[in-house]
Amino acid sequence: MKTESSGNLGMSAEALEKVASMFRVLGEWVRLSLLQELMSGEKTVGELVEASGQGQASVSKHLKLMYDAGLLSRRKEGVKVFYRLKDDMVFSLCQLVCGKLATDQKTREEIDFSI
Known part of the structure; x- marks a missing residue:
């Protein structure tokens, strides 16, 4: 896709904004940490809420953002709401x-970036 500002190949400003939006999420x-919990x-x-140590309102806000971004699906069963990737x-x-961070950190061994 060509950019609007130049004849170079690349993404449009609109496409780049969508990518940036996903990175913001x-x-x-x-x-x-919630996504990591949902790996299983x-x-x-x-x-x-229990696994993350965060409050219910905070977890719900983050789950809604990820759901709206298309990262999660959800279903209701009675009063419970289930989320999955x-x-x-x-x-x-x-x-x-994490691979990039682990490579950069290799000599320091301060943080474990393995998933």
């Missing part, structure tokens, strides 16, 4: 980033 550690499968909001793409991206 993924750019919060609480959301990443579907969980209720209550289970995610809609697409494993997020883990491929996280593995790329």
Whole structure:
């Protein structure tokens, strides 16, 4: 796709904004921790609150943002709401980033970036 401002190949400003929006969704550690919890499968909001140590309102806000971004799917069963990953793409991206951070950190060994 050509950019509007130049004849070079690349994404349009609109496409770049959509990519940036997805990175903003993924750019919060609480959301990443919730995604990490969902790696093992579907969980209720209550289970995610307990696992994350965050408040229910905070967890619900983050889950809604990720749901609206298309990262999660959800279903209701009675009064419980279950969330699960809609697409494993997020883990491929996280593995790329964590691999880069691990390589950069290799000599320091301060933080474990393995998933």
